[in-house]
Amino acid sequence: MELTSLTILEAGRLLRRGEVSAVELTESALDRIVAVDNQVRAFLTLTPEFALEQARAADERLAAARRSGEEDLPALLGIPMAIKDVLCTEGVPTTCGSRILEGFLPPYDATVVERLERAGYVLLGKTNTDEFAMGSSTENSAYFPTRNPWDLSRVPGGSSGGSAAAVAAHEALGALGTDTGGSVRQPAALCGVVGLKPTYGRVSRYGLVAFASSLDQVGTLTRDVADSALLLSIIAGHDVRDSTCVDLPVPSYLEALSPEIAGLRIGVPEEYFGPGMDPGVEATVRQALRQLETLGAQLEPVSLPHTxxxxxxxxxxxxxxxxxxxxxxxxxxxxxxxxxxxxxxxxxxxxxxxxxxxxxxxxxxxxxxxxxxxxxxxxxxxxxxxxTLIRQDFDRAFEKVDVLAAPTSPTVAFPIGARVEDPLQMYLSDIYTLSLNLAGLCGISVPCGFVDGLPVGLQILGRAFDEATILRVAYAYEQSTPWHTCHPNLSVGQGVDPAGS
Amino acid sequence: MPLTRQEVEHIAELAKLALSQEEIERFQEQLSAILDYAAVLQRLDTEAIPPTAQVIELRNVMRADEVSPSLPVEDVLGNAPSRRDSFFCVPPVIEVAP
Structure with a gap:
C-alpha cells in the first residue's frame, strides 16, 4: 500500500508499531506533492524543511515511547497535514488567497493550529482558497485556480478547494478548512472526500482571518469519517481567546462511531430536491437515502419552508x-x-x-x-x-427527527471558468449548504457515488453540538458502501480507481 | 430597481475602494441583479419576527482580569509596510502649516 493513501488512523497505527517512520511518511507526502501538484495546484505555500524538522521530532518521540513503553502518545504524532491559508501559522506566510496579504507572516498561531501542533502533526503547507474564503470554486484565489483531482478541467469547489483537492489527490492525509456558507462541505463533495462543519461555537476561531463572524467555522477534510471524528476531538473545545467559543465538554467522537443506526429518525427535507438539481446527483443521493433505510434508519419527509x-x-x-x-x-x-x-x-x-x-x-x-x-x-x-425563520424551520424539523439527510451540492464539479462571469450562478452552488451556517448547526458531507466519473456528496445535518450523531450516521453509511475507497487516478488523467481493483 | 452610477460611486466612497470606470459599470449591473434577487425577502411578513444577529445564547462573556504576556512589539511591527521606531507610519491626516 502507498503511504500517501493511508488514512490518519491507519498511518498512526503504523507509526506506533514502528513499521513506518514519520520522516518516511512526510517524505512520501512531499514526493507526492512534487509529482502531482503541478497539475492540481492545491498549495499556495509549501513548508518542506519545517515538515521534516517536525517529522524528525516525532520520530524521536516515538523511539523514546518504544523504549519506555509509553502508550499515551499525542494523536497526530508524525501525521502530515495541510492548512487552509486563512488560518494563521506563526512565521509561515498566510495570504487568504489575496494580494493584499502577500508576504504577511503571522506573529502567532491560530488556536486550531496550536492544537494540531500539540497533537504532534506535521505541517506540509498552506492550501489555496478563494480570496478571503469568498467563493465556491477556488477560482477567486488571486494566485491561481486549484484543479479537481478527478478531472483537471473542473473546479474542486470552494472556498476550501485547496484543502479538499490536497486530501483527494493524496498530497496530505488530512486538512483543515473553513465553512461560512458551505466552504468545507461543498468542496469535499466535489472532490470525493469527507468534509465536516462543526456547530458554531464548537471550535475556536482565534487566528482565523475573519470573513463573516456570525457564520465562520473551522472544519476538517479527511479521507474517511473516523479521521474527521479524530480531528474534531482535537480541535474542538473552549478557548478564552474566542468569546464565541462555547465552554461545553468535548465528547470522544471516535468512540461515538458505530455502524449501528437502526431506529434512528432521518428527515429528508423536500426543499433540498428542487429545480436546478442535476438529475444524476438526485438519483445518486436518493440511492444513498435508500441505503440508510436498509441500515435500519427511519426516513421521514420534513419541510424547511424558508429554504x-x-x-x-x-x-x-x-x-x-x-x-x-x-x-x-x-x-x-x-x-x-x-x-x-x-x-x-x-x-x-x-x-x-x-x-x-x-x-x-x-x-x-x-x-x-x-x-x-x-x-x-x-x-x-x-x-x-x-x-430567524430559517432557524425556526430547523428547530421544528429536529423536534421530529434526529438528523437530516440531503445532497451537499446541486451539481457535480463544474468546468473551470463556467460560472466566473455570473456571480448569481456561482452563488447557487451553495444553495444546500448555506442554511446550516445561518442556523449555526453542524453538518458533514460524505462521498455517496459518482455521476460521469465525478464524485457526489451526501450531506447529514445535525442539531447544535450534536456532531456525534452526524458522525455516526455518516460512518454507518460510509462503512456499508465502497465510495471512500475510490481514489482519483492522476497519473493517467481521470477516472475512478477503486482501491484493490 | 437598478443602482445609479452615483449610488455605486457613493458606496465605493463609503467602502474606501478606488474603482476603475470599468469596475463601476460592472458593479452597477451585477449589484443591481443581486439586489433584485434579494427583493424576494420583501414578500415575507416579518413584522413580529425578532432579528438573529448570532446563534449562540452566550452574552457578556467575561474572563479573569489577569496580566499575561502580549505579542512582542517587534513581531507586531514586523509586517508594517512603513514604520519608525515603535510606530506605524501613515501619510499626514492633518494639514501641515506652510
Whole structure:
C-alpha cells in the first residue's frame, strides 16, 4: 500500500508499531506533492524543511515511547497535514488567497493550529482558497485556480478547494478548512472526500482571518469519517481567546462511531430536491437515502419552508459582516500598501482598490450598501429577521427527527471558468449548504457515488453540538458502501480507481 | 430597481475602494441583479419576527482580569509596510502649516 493513501488512523497505527517512520511518511507526502501538484495546484505555500524538522521530532518521540513503553502518545504524532491559508501559522506566510496579504507572516498561531501542533502533526503547507474564503470554486484565489483531482478541467469547489483537492489527490492525509456558507462541505463533495462543519461555537476561531463572524467555522477534510471524528476531538473545545467559543465538554467522537443506526429518525427535507438539481446527483443521493433505510434508519419527509430564502439572506448578511471585517486592510499595519499615497484616505482607497480582487470588492460593495443609511432596515435587518425563520424551520424539523439527510451540492464539479462571469450562478452552488451556517448547526458531507466519473456528496445535518450523531450516521453509511475507497487516478488523467481493483 | 452610477460611486466612497470606470459599470449591473434577487425577502411578513444577529445564547462573556504576556512589539511591527521606531507610519491626516 502507498503511504500517501493511508488514512490518519491507519498511518498512526503504523507509526506506533514502528513499521513506518514519520520522516518516511512526510517524505512520501512531499514526493507526492512534487509529482502531482503541478497539475492540481492545491498549495499556495509549501513548508518542506519545517515538515521534516517536525517529522524528525516525532520520530524521536516515538523511539523514546518504544523504549519506555509509553502508550499515551499525542494523536497526530508524525501525521502530515495541510492548512487552509486563512488560518494563521506563526512565521509561515498566510495570504487568504489575496494580494493584499502577500508576504504577511503571522506573529502567532491560530488556536486550531496550536492544537494540531500539540497533537504532534506535521505541517506540509498552506492550501489555496478563494480570496478571503469568498467563493465556491477556488477560482477567486488571486494566485491561481486549484484543479479537481478527478478531472483537471473542473473546479474542486470552494472556498476550501485547496484543502479538499490536497486530501483527494493524496498530497496530505488530512486538512483543515473553513465553512461560512458551505466552504468545507461543498468542496469535499466535489472532490470525493469527507468534509465536516462543526456547530458554531464548537471550535475556536482565534487566528482565523475573519470573513463573516456570525457564520465562520473551522472544519476538517479527511479521507474517511473516523479521521474527521479524530480531528474534531482535537480541535474542538473552549478557548478564552474566542468569546464565541462555547465552554461545553468535548465528547470522544471516535468512540461515538458505530455502524449501528437502526431506529434512528432521518428527515429528508423536500426543499433540498428542487429545480436546478442535476438529475444524476438526485438519483445518486436518493440511492444513498435508500441505503440508510436498509441500515435500519427511519426516513421521514420534513419541510424547511424558508429554504429558498437562505441564498438572499446569506448574500446580504455575509457581505455586510465582511465589509466590516475587511475594513482592517488599509495598508497601515500589514500587507499591501499603495505606493506614493500622500494622504490617508487615498492610501486606504488605493491600497484596497489594488489589493482586493473582483469578488471581494463586489461583496464589500454589497455589504456596505446593505448596511448604509436608508437601506439597513430593508436589506440587513430584513435578512436578520428571515434568518430567524430559517432557524425556526430547523428547530421544528429536529423536534421530529434526529438528523437530516440531503445532497451537499446541486451539481457535480463544474468546468473551470463556467460560472466566473455570473456571480448569481456561482452563488447557487451553495444553495444546500448555506442554511446550516445561518442556523449555526453542524453538518458533514460524505462521498455517496459518482455521476460521469465525478464524485457526489451526501450531506447529514445535525442539531447544535450534536456532531456525534452526524458522525455516526455518516460512518454507518460510509462503512456499508465502497465510495471512500475510490481514489482519483492522476497519473493517467481521470477516472475512478477503486482501491484493490 | 437598478443602482445609479452615483449610488455605486457613493458606496465605493463609503467602502474606501478606488474603482476603475470599468469596475463601476460592472458593479452597477451585477449589484443591481443581486439586489433584485434579494427583493424576494420583501414578500415575507416579518413584522413580529425578532432579528438573529448570532446563534449562540452566550452574552457578556467575561474572563479573569489577569496580566499575561502580549505579542512582542517587534513581531507586531514586523509586517508594517512603513514604520519608525515603535510606530506605524501613515501619510499626514492633518494639514501641515506652510
Amino acid at each position: 429558498s430564502y437562505a441564498l438572499p439572506v446569506y448574500y446580504l448578511i455575509a457581505p455586510a459582516e465582511a465589509s466590516s471585517n475587511l475594513a482592517r486592510y488599509d495598508g497601515v499595519k500589514y500587507g499591501h500598501a499603495a505606493p506614493g499615497a500622500d494622504e490617508l484616505w487615498e492610501l486606504y482607497k488605493r491600497t484596497r482598490g489594488e489589493g482586493f480582487g473582483a469578488e471581494v470588492k463586489r461583496r464589500t460593495m454589497l455589504g456596505t450598501y446593505a448596511l448604509s443609511a436608508g437601506y439597513y432596515d430593508a436589506f440587513y435587518l430584513k435578512a436578520q429577521k428571515v434568518r
